[in-house]
Each structure stands twice: as structure tokens, then as C-alpha cells.
Amino acid sequence: MVVVLEKNITDKQFENIVKHLEDFGFAVHKSTGVEQVVLGAIGVKPDFDIRKVKILDGVAEVYKITEPFKLASRSFRKENTEIKIKDVVVGGNEVVVMAGPCAVESEEQIFTIAEIVSKTGAKILRGGAFKPRTSPYSFQGLGEEGLKMLRKAGDKFNLLVITEVMESNQIPLIEEYTDIFQIGARNMQNFGLLRDLGKTSKPIMLKRGLAATVEDWLMSAEYILSNGNKEVMLCERGIRTFETYTRNTFDLSAIPVVHKRSHLPVVADPSHATGLRDKVLPMARAAIAAGADALMVEVHHDPEKALSDGPQSLLPDQFEELMKQVKLIAEVIGRRIN
Amino acid sequence: MVVVLEKNITDKQFENIVKHLEDFGFAVHKSTGVEQVVLGAIGVKPDFDIRKVKILDGVAEVYKITEPFKLASRSFRKENTEIKIKDVVVGGNEVVVMAGPCAVESEEQIFTIAEIVSKTGAKILRGGAFKPRTSPYSFQGLGEEGLKMLRKAGDKFNLLVITEVMESNQIPLIEEYTDIFQIGARNMQNFGLLRDLGKTSKPIMLKRGLAATVEDWLMSAEYILSNGNKEVMLCERGIRTFETYTRNTFDLSAIPVVHKRSHLPVVADPSHATGLRDKVLPMARAAIAAGADALMVEVHHDPEKALSDGPQSLLPDQFEELMKQVKLIAEVIGRRIN
Amino acid sequence: MVVVLEKNITDKQFENIVKHLEDFGFAVHKSTGVEQVVLGAIGVKPDFDIRKVKILDGVAEVYKITEPFKLASRSFRKENTEIKIKDVVVGGNEVVVMAGPCAVESEEQIFTIAEIVSKTGAKILRGGAFKPRTSPYSFQGLGEEGLKMLRKAGDKFNLLVITEVMESNQIPLIEEYTDIFQIGARNMQNFGLLRDLGKTSKPIMLKRGLAATVEDWLMSAEYILSNGNKEVMLCERGIRTFETYTRNTFDLSAIPVVHKRSHLPVVADPSHATGLRDKVLPMARAAIAAGADALMVEVHHDPEKALSDGPQSLLPDQFEELMKQVKLIAEVIGRRIN
């Protein structure tokens, strides 16, 4: 921590500040310049609340100099985390594609879509059985029936499956069926859920919250990691800004930013980020070009009848075209899809 | 729903759009102008996803014309909801003050603060026993011990108590001790928690999420209301914007906005909104002047030693001064405190 | 400036960093802790671009420790700046009210409104003659004719006048007629205009830009101050956020924040901040309660026919009521209006 003192500080104020820092457990180093004095305060755990110092008389500004996350940081682990699930690796050279409907709606639906998805080279089937909906009156998912259908469709077409978990008490049930747990954007800071998933042994995809900074997001990953589960992938799906033409603002710069600050793989979800079908293809290409380790895309064979998020779901031939294009983009940057 | 058609639409496109609207269950009305055609589509449930129409060929724009919430809306219920808890009413003429530490830390601490708080005319004691913390390494609250201390302190000083519930499985325990359940900002869209609290019979204070529009917030209230619990108060505690000098941006305009669109009472929390002790007093005054029905303020007798949020907690004499000033402000607008 | 080094830095990297800092003209102080090394770099002008250091190999983070503005800062000048214009003082104990139409539309209109405004105790008449409009097809103001009408109305009813200047070449003309120059939010970083107004000798009201932090805003004030004009008042009028129900988000916390960081007076404009007539009264009360030094409010005797911003203009009797209420609020905090 660095403490900048006010210019005309009294001796008494100075002594009081130093005393406080020492009481908090810091070793204090003083740097004196022409106009100002700066204190280096070193040696305390990363979650110290710097506002405790900010409010002392004579303090002009305080800066935290350690990252608040540890296990998630690149300085803790230099090599990329590669998450191996059966024969698929997320975070390696291959860019993995996850695709499927927003929600599992029927056996016919999920089998039809799984077939389309598997043909193009996607490796993971997505599909919600428990759906977080803004409105209590909207379709809330098929629950366990949906999980069963998803698993069966995945097995039949040789796809891994990923599905969302919304509450801690759903974990044992979902764990039976899924290969990867998905944590939704609105639950990114549901700390009990993070903690409980940290105690499971299946990989987790953690979506970024609508108002979460990259640092908040990595702190949430830290919750999972510190509870024992090291297989966390992060998913950028757009943040909330003043621009409302797209559903959210797709923060693609977050991909290289996370890669610099953390060793965890990053998934990009252009379907939720833009909310509009005709924006999914260009933004999927952009995500791969920016370095995403995996792509999550909504696909539906009959989106007009989809029970949720139809308007952002690709039609089968659009998805095929997307796969063609993103493969070529991946090659340009020395990676591959399939 | 209103559907604006593109200027040079073909007959085939037009028929296709009308057919879709009718299939979705709408009655369609056509308005023709010089340059454009507008369709009024009437008669469907409020959670219809308008993007289903937005993506049809020939559609220029679509507007939803019904509010997505019902039970929470002013048009559903004209009179203000008054929540009566023992002898305290939230949402009536009296402006109710809730005060206390961020977290319950010890019996001595909570008794000391409860005494200070009760003397000034505050009616409700706040204090966290389960704490949502960004870092897994931070103090997470005293749990049931904390609840017991809070209850005892409330009873001794004749104060109601409010405390946060973070997970559904904490509900039965917390219900034994608290008078009001608090839902934190990060759980505003934890839909399972909302649903489960909707089935309890104690009042609920729902904090606004960092990235929640007023509409999102009222939709979350709708989750609780539609599950049977009608005693919901909303709490404005700042939203996340580009301005970082204050912890959040206190959106005081949300107070009159909610009062227009909903019948539910609004609490204002200047401590979390600003995150800085010296901004709490002016912003508490502003909140009352803007029409808040209640105030939630953090107070600590020794904030430098507080285990969380000390820097935004008022000192006892500052809180006393605050109470003096907000009482006068309340009188100016024809209300009273105590 | 404080430079935090990476944990496993090599000697060569360390030497390179120190050399660069010295070449940039800094005196370097080293603080060594258990896990990390921090350098204090002291002695360079406030506009040094810290990213020059951020990109050096081995640097983890860099913090600027001096405020980038000087003349605008509270540390440069301890006492509040009081701006005396004839017999009105902005920034003293009295809270000054500026009111009038968005735009001057006719002699009859501005005289009618001036009379209403002067009766209630407002001291300054607002009215635009040159209007910044988002659309090139909207009413752009009456120009010099508008200025003349405004001046005449002000003189007749013993009111000072304020009007907006949009371009440097309008300065000489507007200076003839106005008492205060207004700089609009969209011109807050029109640096040429700031510089040229800095060379005039009339007071300036600088509106905050839609995406401006408090620091950006004070930097723009610094442009004016550093060119010689010391009479700058700042005007908070809402920032742009994801919440769109109100036109902007009124950041009332900015009032005490500016008062802490700067000696310049702060005006609050609830009309532009909310954009809705029925939100102006509560937010005007809140602004005074938060400590605003002046209030700017739009008033129109026939807002339905107003050529711009009618929907946010108060009716005469609403304005009268507002004046009554804000006077009482001002008294509560030991100030007065009129």
C-alpha cells in the first residue's frame, strides 16, 4: 500500500498516520520529495480495506499495490490452465466451440440441435434446464427432465454438455448429468454458490456479471479456486453500458486483459453479448481474432418457436457458416478448431 | 406491442409479419401514414420477447407497451404500501431510520452501537451476521452467534432488527431472529432466493443491483410479490458508473421515479452509495429531501477497528448530528422522523 | 508517482526502470518489503503520462500521486471562491437561484417569464440565444435578437442574465449582453473555447460533460483558470449511465466531492439532469440539501408551446412552490435564499 500525504501536514498528523499503519501491521517506508511525502506500507494481507487509511487526517490518497486475487493471478501460476474434460481441452491451442439452444425444450428439439451442432465440429452442447428469468411469469426451464434430455443428446452425438446451476441445492442433481457447470452473469457474486461449486470436482464456466470489472470477476474465480476446484474458465458475455442498441456491450478487450492478468481460459459468448442474431457472426469472428479460447453460441433449428432467446439464436445454416469462418480466423492466429 | 414497418416493405413481407403476430396470439391493428405503416399488436402476456418480431423481415422497430411487472406497479395498486412491523410503519408519513454497524462483531460492539442508535430516535437496528464479501479471504460474519447478539441488542433497546440473508438455506435460521430480511445488491437477481423469500411472512428490503435499471429492480420485487409476500421495500444504494471517486453513484432520482411507477416504499442507503463517511451526512439530507421513506445508515463507535466498512461508518456524534438535520428536512416536506 | 515492481524482477530490469525514471527527471526512492519492491518517483510536472513507465518490463503497476489540476484545487486555495456579480454573490452563504426558459423565443415570452422568476426571489435569468441541438433540423435559437431580449428582460426585472456560448467567435457578441457565460455539457472539453473564455473577464458557468469524471471537469476548469479568468462556477447536470428512465443520472454526490477537492462553487441543474418536470421539485430540494451553492431551473409560462425542452420546464406555480420549499431546506443547513 502506498500512502500519499497532504502537502502541509503537521508533525502530529504524520505521527498519527505512521502509528495507525504500524498498528495495522505494516512496515512503513518514507520517501520525501520537494513537495510531498509518500509512505510505502508493506506486509499485510490482500483484503485490507484501504479506506481505513484514506480517512485519516493528513492523508491525500492511498493506493493498493497488491492484486486482491492470488490463485487466479498470472503471477501465482505462469502457465496457462488447460482444462481437460474427456478428450476435449479448454485453454490449449484448440479453440473449443460450445453450441446449442438457450433452453432444453423437448427431446426432439435437443436431439435435432445436437445433431446439427456435432456435424460442424462443435465439441460441447449447451442447453439450460434451470433458467434464470427476469420475469417470474416466464418459462423457467424443464428441470431434471431437461437435464436428462441434454445428457442423452450429448451422449448420442458424442458431445460434452454444459448447463447452468442457479442454486446450491441443485448442485448434486446437476452434477449427475453435466460435464461443466455454468454460473450465470447474475450469480457471479452469489458467494455461497461459488463456495459450494468450489467444493465440486467438475469444471466450471463463470460468466462475467453485467457490472463486474475484470478484477471483480477474477475475485469471484478466486472464491471457487480457494475452495479447491482449480478448473475454472471465464466467460465474457457483455457488460451493461449506456448503449442499448445491442443487449449488452461486448467487451472483447477483456480477453487479452484476462490473459495477461490470469492463467485461466476465456470463453466468449456473442449471442448474449449482442442479443441480435445478425450480430453473432461478426462478433464471433472478432472474439476468436481477439484470442478467445472457446466460443459459446446459441443455435436453434426453429428459433421463432424457441421458448427463450430465439431472436439471438442462429439458424442451422448460419451456424455452419460461422464455423467455417471462425476456423479460418483461428488458423490466422496459429490456433485451430477441431 | 407496436411494430413499425420498413418504408419499402413488400406485400409478402407485410403478410408474413401479420401472420406471425396472429400466431403469437395478438390482435393486429394497422395505422397507415404518408411515409410509414405502424401495427398495433394487442393482447398478449407481459413477458413476450419482442425480439421475436424485431427479427422478421420488413420490421424496422418494435416497442413493448405494457410494463413487464404487474403486482409491483402503481397501476395495479394506487395507494402506497405501508409495511407495519410491530409499532413501526415503513411507507407512511413517518420517515424511519435504520442504523447500526456493517457487521455484528461482538456483543459489546452491538450493544454499544444499539444504545447510541436508539437514543437518537432510530427505530431499526441493522447488523450483518452473514456477510457477502468480494474476497474469500475477508471476514464473512459471525453467523448464528451474530444473529443472537443482534436480536438481544434490539430487544434490550427496543429496536426492530434487520439483517441480510444470502442463501435460501439460511432463511429458517434468520427468520427466527430478524424482523426484516435484507437482500443485498449482488443477490438482487438471485431468483431462487427471491422466490423462497416470497414464501416467508416477514417484510423484505430489496437492495438495487449495481447494474439494475429501475425496471429490473421492480421485476425482482415482482418475484417476491408473486410468491405471496406483499411486504417489500426497495433500497437505493448506488449504481455503478464511470465515476469512481465515490464507491457508487447514488441515483436519488430513482426515489421519485419508483414512487411514480410503484406503490412500494423506498429506503435510501447513503453509506454504501458513497462509501465515504464525510459524504454520508449531505447525501442523507438529500435522500430525505428527495422523498425517501426510510434511511439506512452505518454507525460504529470505533470505526477504525470495524471488521468491515469502517471507513463509511459514522461516528456516534456524527450520527446524532445527522438525525438532527434529517428531522428538520423531513418537516420541510411535511413528514416526520420519530 | 509510485512504481510497483513485479515480484520476480531481474537486476537488469530493475536498473533499466530506475534509469528511465531518472531520465524522465524523477528522484527515485526505494522501499523493499517481503514480497515486493516499490519505488517512489518524485519531482516532475503533473501532466507526466504514467503509461510511459507502466509499459517498462518488470513494472506491475504505476500510480500518479499528484492531482493533475492545480489552480482549481482546494490545496492551492483553502477558502471558497466567491463570485461577486453586481449585488449577487455565488459561492457565499446565500444559495442563488437561476431560472428561465430553455431558449429565448420572443420578447413577450422572456418578459413574461422574467417577471414570474423575479417575483419569487430568483436572482439570475437564464435563456439560450444560441442553442446546441442534437439535430441539425431543430430550432437553433434566435441569436443576437435573443441576446437583446434577454438583456432587456433582465434589466427590466432587476435580474442578472446567463446565456450559453457555443463557439469562440460568439464571445465578443455575447459578452456585450450577458453577465455570466455558460459552457454547455457537450463543450466541456472544447479546449479552444475554454482557453478563449479564460481570457475574458466575466464569470463562467462550466457544465459537467455527460461522461466526465469530477477530475476531468476540474481539469476543464483549470484551462479557464490558467488563462487568467478566476471566476468559474461548476454545474452538475447529470451524467450518462445505463439508467434511461430519467434523461441523465443526477450525480448529487459530486457536490460534496467538488467542495472537498476544489474551492469553486457548484450549481445544480435538476431540469437537465432528470428531463422530466415532475422530478424537478424533489431533486431541487435534494440538491440544496446536498450543499449546492446555486440552482438552475427551467421555467416556462406555456411549456407545451416551448420551442425546446418544454417537458422539463416548470409551470409558474410549480416554480413558486419550488422556491418556497428550497428556501426552507436552505435554512435547515444554515444557508439562505434571498
Next chain:
Amino acid sequence: MVVVLEKNITDKQFENIVKHLEDFGFAVHKSTGVEQVVLGAIGVKPDFDIRKVKILDGVAEVYKITEPFKLASRSFRKENTEIKIKDVVVGGNEVVVMAGPCAVESEEQIFTIAEIVSKTGAKILRGGAFKPRTSPYSFQGLGEEGLKMLRKAGDKFNLLVITEVMESNQIPLIEEYTDIFQIGARNMQNFGLLRDLGKTSKPIMLKRGLAATVEDWLMSAEYILSNGNKEVMLCERGIRTFETYTRNTFDLSAIPVVHKRSHLPVVADPSHATGLRDKVLPMARAAIAAGADALMVEVHHDPEKALSDGPQSLLPDQFEELMKQVKLIAEVIGRRIN
């Protein structure tokens, strides 16, 4: 315009609303549903302020159904605008690269960089002579001397040149030297400057403002177009959000959004959007993949000594690598660079 009425509207309110709409010049169409009545109001100019209707008694909501811009819209002009400048076309199949230093600093500097830039296949040399700086104490550019150097360097290495114009009175001077006028983000709503540049005959690149929606941005383009200059290209350079790790948030979705709503070409500037050199390469690739018609990149042979924005400038070999990669990406989507 669509006017949604409140559910329990009285006959008198209804008549009053219709009368107002007719007085404003609208033809009114009524659609009656089970629960609500909707009025279609058709036939008025695009800048009508819908709040005039929003405030009438009995009105629940109002929607504007015409885009406020006309000349800039895709419905006005179906084909893409191609801007031909000597032998370079912006907006055609070729993706054009503009590169150079943030500011022209000396003849040696601009010649050195121009040579690097021209070798790799970039077609346009950028370089500021008048610099908009947040601080009045920062380097403000070389002025006319800088313009001369830029022109000479462009001519010598067969590059077009682009440079920023900050004030209307600089137009005649800059017009002598530049091929394209650049309008900076902070001047996007400097309406006088837009109007005056609309009267020139050289192409204009209009940067998006930090808080500008796509609609605001296109409205500013409309100012230029409606004054006669049809050669406008738009430049996405990041918007301001709560995420501060990158300088701004690069809104790449704006590229396909603008392409849908307008016929004007879109340039992407990853240097200003991210503010960090090591993020420029991945985000340049992403911008091309998202469909940008041109790229603007900062390059400096000695960025540590650059007088402005050195930290976001690419080194020569980084720029060469960028050109290699973006060429391949362009080919994947059926376009070319050079």
C-alpha cells in the same frame, strides 16, 4: 409516434390528448385492445420532442418511430458510401490502414515513421498538429509547422494524410495541408465545428464521443451531411464505462450496428480504445474480423520519447506484424488490405 394511453383514462383526458396531437400536426389513428388503447400519430418532422406528449395527463408511454437522422440512414441510401481520395477508396472492398504518431513532433520523427508506415502497405499517414489535451499544461502540438511536416512526409512516401481540426478558425489552414479532416471524440457534438466542416469539400473522419450512443453519433454525421459534405467516415475509438483497466471500452459491435443503420464507412481505432500497446494487435485483428472498413493505429519509432500517447503506440516491428496478421484476417472475410 406511438402513444400508449393509461388504462383508466377518462373521456376528457382522451379528447385532450387527441387535440394536442392534432395541434402538433399529427394524423391520429386509434387501436383499441382489451386492456389498453394505443394511438398512432403520424406525419411530423423527425426532431419532434416526444416529451411534449409524454407529460399529458393520461399518457402512459410514448415511442418515436422514425429515426431522427435521415441523410445518414441506410433507408435513405441503400448502397455503401465509398469515399475516393486520390487513388484510395474508404468504404469499398479494400480495408484501408491509417497509421502514424499521435502528434507530429519533428521533421525527422514524422519522416522516419512515414517511411515505416508506407513500407507495410498503409495508405494514410496520421499525425496531430493541433492536439486536444485534457491538461492545459501538456504539449499542445506544433501547429502550422506540424502540418507542413506531415504534408511533406506524406508526399515523399506517397501517403495520404489525416490530421485533427479542433476549432472552426483552423479549417482554412488545415484544409491547405490535409487530405482528410479528423474530428476528435471530445468535439463530436461541437455543432458549430460540424456545421463548418459540412461546408468544406474534403472528407471527414468523425470519432465517436465517449458517451455517445450510435444514434447520437449518426446525428452528428447528419450535421455534416446536411451542410453539404457527403464524405463522412465514422471512427469507433472506445466508449467510457465502469471498466477502467483499459482506457476505454472498445465497442466493436458498433461496427455491424452502424453498417446496418447507415451507409457510411466505419474506421476502428484500437490504440485509443485500449490505451495499451500490447492490446492493440489483438483488438486490431478483432476490428477487421468484425467488419471495419479501415483501421487507425498509432506507431512510433521511439515511443518512450513520444510527446503524447507513447504508451499506446506500436513499435515498428509490432506494426509490421500487425499488418501481416490483419491482411490474413481481411482475406478470411473476403476483403483485402493493399
